[in-house]
């Protein structure tokens with residue numbers, strides 16, 4: 022949102038809560054109800070200057086003091102296999118991020134980005150290769166949903182924050198986004214239809230628990246011992262598995278919301294039987310007691326090979342054995358269905374391709 026000084030000084034309309042928008046229109050000498058006339062159309066993708074029941078005078082004042090901007094679709098790929106749609110979006114300052122829309126029987130789910138790049142440094146992930154460029158504004162997270170819904174001509178009913186970036190590293194903007202996307206007058210997506218995935222920023226998980234949103238928290242675990250996890254996820258050097266699972270237990274105790282765990286299977290690294298047994302043991306030990314029966318769900322994801330990294334995906338049989346070992350120990354395990362396999366739908370890969378092209 023800050024491509025030039027003009028924009029820096031302007032108010033980002035799509036990042037405002039309904040009450041903030043009211044304050045703004047009142048400050049511009051207009052009646053409060055004007056805010057309602059702006060909010061709903063803006064959240065369905067109509068710019069203020071195109072809203073018919075808003076007068077010329079207010080439109081002029083808004084144009085002088087505010088900005089309304091949506092991402093532009095720079096590239097769109099549609100999977101011939103399952104209809105998954107992947108977008109490379111251009112932002113107002115020229116940066117780009119990705120979103121993926123997956124079509125399920127129960128509705129459309131969008132996977133959105135929360136930062137331009139990422140500074141978490143996970144060894145297998147394409148999003149982190151060039152580091153973090155900047156955080157996304159709440160409006161830029163909403164914009165990914167608004168533009169995709171308009172483009173497919175259908176409602177998007179579920180959101181997963183699993184695209185580029187670490188959502189809890191952009192905490193305040195993500196919280197604001199969550200409240201906005203849940204607004205009845207806006208996209209009206211229920212908290213129960215939203216998942217937030219994190220690599221494990223323990224202090225922020227503790228803060229999020231206190232907000233008490235009924236969203237689903239998803240933890241990217243990817244290893245069952247500290248040495249292995251630290252070797253692929255630098256965040257583990259700051260917050261060990263023990264501390265992370267402690268925060269998960271606390272989160273569940275405060276919110277009553279089940280947590281799901283992501284486990285990316287990397288051949289020869291974290292996919293043997295001992296890893297699976299240890300995973301079941303640490304999860305059961307940290308999260309279950311005789312008084313507490315938190316359902317534990319592990320989502321197994323065969324690693325998506327990224328050309329800059331040397332990791333390769335586990336054999337199908339290894340994945341099945343891993344899942345069976347977890348199940349035998351009372352842990353629900355599912356293997357992530359690969360959607361959009363023909364369009365490189367794993368996060369960060371499209372933006373990475375673009376960055377590579379800029380260099381060569």
Ligand code: SAH
Pocket residue numbers: 143145146147182183184185186187188218219220221239240241283285322323324325326327367368
């Ligand atoms: N930063 C957040 C969300 C973004 S990544 C997080 O770490 O959870 C979404 C998920 O995809 C994470 O579980 C991440 O570890 C995983 N992921 C990243 N690159 C991957 C790859 N090449 N193959 C499989 N999963 C990957």
